[in-house]
Amino acid sequence: MGKQRPAGPDKVKFALEAAGQALFEFDHASGQITWTDVKSAMSILGIDTPETISASQSLLSFMQPEEVMSRENALRNAFENRTSYTIEYRVSTGRHPMRWIEERGSWMKIAGDWRLIGMIRTIDEQKNREARLSYLAAYDEQTGLLNRPRIRELLKDEIDQASQPTGVSAYLLVGIDRLGGINSDFGFEAADEVIVEISRRLRSKLPTQHTIGRVAGTKFGIILRGACRDSIRNTCYSLLNVVREKVIETNSGGVAVSVCIGATELENDVTTAETAMARAEAALDKARQIGQSSWSSFSENTDIVSRRQRNTEMSDVILTALNERRIFIAYQPIISEPGAPHRKFECLVRMEDPDGEEVSAPAFIPAAERLGLVHLLDRRVLDLATQTLRKAPDIKLNVNISWETVKDPVWADGYLAQLRANREVTDRLTIELTETQVMDAVESSVEFIAEIKELGCRFAIDDFGAGYTSFRNLQALDIDVLKIDGSFITGVSSSRENQLFVRTLLDLARNFGMKTVAEWVDNESDALLLKGLGVDYLQGYYIGKPERYPPAIYGDRADAAGTKAGKTLSA
Template identity: 35%
Template structure:
């Protein structure tokens, strides 16, 4: 037991006597004689943790669970030690607990590591405020609360004016000190119920819950005036600081935390262009109101189409560049309207993303794809998802459930996420990619090249495939600049051993250039238009059809 780092004990419940199997010196820095009863031991447990242990004991004595818990013990030096306590009770004929035998193990180092990792995941290292990810989660909760109970709120993005100039004049250490000082003042200028976080760079974010517009304006005036009127004192130097603020009122016409943050950034940029040290609130013009109402109509149509099962796939083949053999199909989402006409994805997908409905739609698409793969055991399908789904745990749970119930679909499912969405939050996207690949599915970056992915980004995103953005492929054989760009992209992909697909291939010349450039797979009208009919040709070669002017 000593070699394992454990201390054994036996507790006689009837007499409350507590016997130890080895010395408590390593555990608490004191002799065994000082803790000889269960009551005395309870007195050493941290007051916040004692209810946890008592609940675990109660559940164990009632036969509802094994006894296994962690809590803090106080030692004679005034410090605390985290311990992992595992034990089992002995019962008499009446099922009354009479004794308990178990072990204690010190887990202080592990607990400290867990606390440090949790802090890194949720807090900004410099200022100690929530980081961008945690702030976005808090904003999502505030939006949900505001919609459910019809209460107003606001989100502010606060930018420190000309922080780059402060860094250049006084050094980055002073610039960091200014950031810390501004963060501390924000804590004083807002209510205790408000949430302050750092978005990165020179920007902070503040969530004002249950706050009317006139109160929001007062808060912004107070922040701007307070920071401007009180210079930051650092090492005897008085540094004048001012801030600009962009604000979005909610719930209003905003639906997601991403949407709120983006509009607040636009408002902040307007405030900076308007002379700095001022604020701007995002407003919707009459024309924008008409656009929003049209978007809401489209959103309602898509929701009804989901209920009526009028969303469907059109399938476009992806072929090997050398043999033109079909290897998989991309499942392209379409909607059949109430008249029976097919509505292209471009007419409703952007609106769905703006309305915050992308996650629900992506879940619907996943279910459709899983059903198709189950019915067609020899077919591989690629589906597109939005950037928001990369942080959607329910979508991942649905995928995990589908793969567990039908394991053979995993290697035949390719999940495509756009490059710009993947780069929006590289760490979150990397976690998503890892989970999907661990299930046995493949992941592709769509529109590769549109967001200028760097070497570092591709190293973080351990995807299987990249799909070259179609804008670089159209008329490629006659565009020298695009040819150079494609070769550079191919070099980047080859460094990581990634498979490559070129989209929008429409003629033999472009297909031939792409083959010679090393592209592995081709997709476009030259090899087949998207079709509703499930005419699976997996493993067969396609005879290309030159485009004819219509």
């Protein structure tokens, strides 16, 4: 027979102790504090003697002076307005580490006297988690440098102050040469060590007034302040030399490395951080054309002209493909169990070149986003998807939409209008946005998601786990499906770290009532393990490769349609 639970006041004491909380009563007239459980209060506050926590003044002496004043104001306001209060403060006894306390309470009239009835608990874990998330919002975890969003913010601030003597004079983009070859020759761990060491070397050569951050996997952004043209050139040479002068020792052996640098001066026509970053990128491209360990400065006469030419050419390619109906969908199956029939697919946009060859999305989507044409591709994919849903009434489809379309009110309205015109099939349609895109502007995302769901669509976050999503944002977004980033799925059956991460994401999804999809499933072992862990759906080459004419949609016509594809383009 188990132990009997405490009853009455002892039951309250037992519950509070189990929850790491302590209840107290404060008599303002005498300044005395009475605790329901003195030992729990001592443990929470990190105080060794019970006498210390029975007097209000003694207890306040362990708090930070500014927080004592804030607490007094909160108590006074609660008394005057007859409301409850919640405050947070730090306590330290000297012999114990500083700890964070949350206090809640309200005033009550007992036997004619006003007494404060309150409760305290430790919130160190919560504060540490908040500090961690705050750090990740501004810093790159691997190198400890500022991340791209933070560099962009600082660059914007400095550009706004460019007329002042301390304003920005230049922005540098440093790219590691042939890191892919290092990955291939030495392994990913060695490549990671190279990235960290290069970041350390670059930082060591920069005076404190300059700022460095990691703005991409193999690139670092540097804000130079108060530098003349000669000093910009000298800084570039110094950075090139400090990287290449010594071999980087890794666990896989010594690796000789170099970098290229693109520089742009912050002149009067540079009014945004995006312009500065784009010019530095163009200058870096030019430096790489020169060769390894080279640098180049942005030139309006050369780089901008060539970029305009490239943009014009790619714009013509995309628009011609749209006009000639050479944009099509490759359907990749999403299934609930290995071997299950294919009834659900993700629509992957493809282009057919004039010779009939298939062109994958990475070859033209980035250019379409840069040129403001991606909304046309989004609309075309949606049009093709709704045609397929009408043709195959037992099929469900997922379509991706770009953030460029969502954030532009005109383009977003056009997309929503197209959904309204196809209300009879929207209940079989799931719209996908990547996690990093959604979290960059949660408020805009919430509005768009609400509108597509009103039209009957479901909403999925793609590449989940690649960014840093808060619980508050997950609640706000009304997500139906989380698609776990493929980097955590590949080889999951042999990686305990990835298994732990996937379990955590699955628990998170269950708590919010969301379905889960594991992408990049490329072998039976991974598929079986993922289903064992509780993943709802599987997607990847093991399940099925993307096909233009899958039999589940086109039936007996699939083979004929595939043969005909090179001769007659689908509408």
